Amino acid sequence: MAISELPTSVETAAPRRRTAWQQFKRVARRQPLGVAGGAIVILMILMAIFADVIAPYDPTAMNYSAFTAPPGTEFWLGTDQMGRDVFSRIVHGARTAVFVGFVASIVGAGIGLVLGVGSAYFGGKIDLVFQRVMDIFMSFPLIIMALAMVAIFGTGVDKVIVAITIPFIPRCARVVRSTALSVREMPYVDAARSIGYSHTRIILRHMVPNVMAPFLIMITAFVGQAILLEASLSYLGLGVQEPTPAWGLMLQGGAELYAESAPWVAIFPGLAITLAVFGFNLFGDAVRDMLDPKLRSQ
């Protein structure tokens, strides 16, 4: 009989512990837009990972018998002026966008995290100088800063990532620093110092884990911006270069010229950018609301 008693005891405990599905429903009720954004984010990531499987054609293959073919059963979203399948290029473009978006955001926010915490920890003159330098970096619009970086580093996927990462650093550092200032006053930091731990250890092991909330908020906020920046740079011809499929690049290749005769060439890549940025922004907003209710009104 002892065995049959077991399920009942589990059942009585069940209402307190929510299943994953119940938890999801709770979040969905509170953050319907965030869940929608999350769905778009997952869709984009899946598209990026399984691009080779999803795309019906090679994104760089030119079909000489079908220049600017309209959308239909053969080419779902039509072909561009070089006879390349728009749908396949959008799917592969997701790979470029998601890759650039995540790498630039995580690296940029990561460097910003260490710099911001370091600046708050050391304080004094270091902090003051650091703040001024960050102010100067912040006095340029993201795209101007990114363009200046392109002028220095050049074009191509890897360089575009660098160009987008650098302007993110001060933006994250500033937010992280303000949280780290209060963490520095915590007794456990004093304790760590009195034990004689090194600065590096205190910063990395004791302070960094306690500023994770603003750090995660910044990462999620950055991804959408990074995707938009990459698209803008590529559109200007200063980002990702042919033949790598990228959404901004698809709009650059004479999309205006073909706007009337083949509007699908201009419409779908832009739709992809908008959808991706929309999804990442909604998701980011929801993450921010959940992690930091104080920021909600902003």
Next chain:
Amino acid sequence: MHQYIIKRILMMIPTLFGAAVLVFFLMRAIPGDVCELRLAGTGATFDPDALRICQQELGLNEPIFLQFFSWIGGFFVGDFGTSMWTNQPIVSEISLRFQVSMQIALMATLVSIVISIPMGIISAVKRNTWVDYCVRGFSIAGIAMPSFWLGILIILGLLVGSQALYGEPWMPPINYVPIWVDPAENLAMLIWPALATGYRYSAVATRMTRSAMLEVLREDYVRTARAKGLVESVIVNRHALKNALLPVVTVIGIEFAFLMGGLVVTEQVFNLNGLGKLFVESVSNHDYTMTQALVMLVALIFVLTNFVVDLFYAWLDPRIRYS
């Protein structure tokens, strides 16, 4: 107030100087030499003589700090150097295009004010109704939509629309005409980029107006106004809006400073010969002197806009002036 103004002007100097240092040394951080890149950019192998002549022309063989100070010194006597691409003085290249970009920037700001303030108010007053959701959706879409794509869509819409209405496609004029020469022609050309940029920038201001209004509408004096039986429109427009506008003014001011970034892309779509296009060209042509000058111009616009916003703020809110 005078003291406040002087203090604010003095505060601008370190930021501008810092920006100059940053730009100058970043540009010098390029692996290799500006001249090498420029000559290598032409494709053919270059001879060392050409390299030396180029370096001499640009003063790159001098010590780096001397170069920096002669560059900075030039600002004070109005010498911004010459473009490495066109060999024209930078001042004349920029002044040619300044007018176009400034007009779009001002019009875009106007567009964004006209869109954002009424929408923000409606959204706050009708909070959590379908009106509010529509406004918020509209503004979130504005942030997510790349302005170059919006530009392409506008051009497409104009083409298709004019085809349907007049039977022949119409495109905005291509040649720039100053507004005092032919206002109709000028507006027909520049209204579209202003709309594309302004819509994008209205999104942030709409959000700001909404949240500021929501905050103010909770204040005691609004409740008092309601209690004494004032009409709701008077409460919203006279009592709440005036107090909610402060943060909105800041946001719109900061956006104006950042408008330069938006113009970079929009001017490309509409093929306008403005500062944004010049910037993109100078980056792709490895025109370092021009890139430097334009980045400094952006920093100057940013600093000046912040100055004006602060003054406006101090004028609106006496507490700031006397603190």
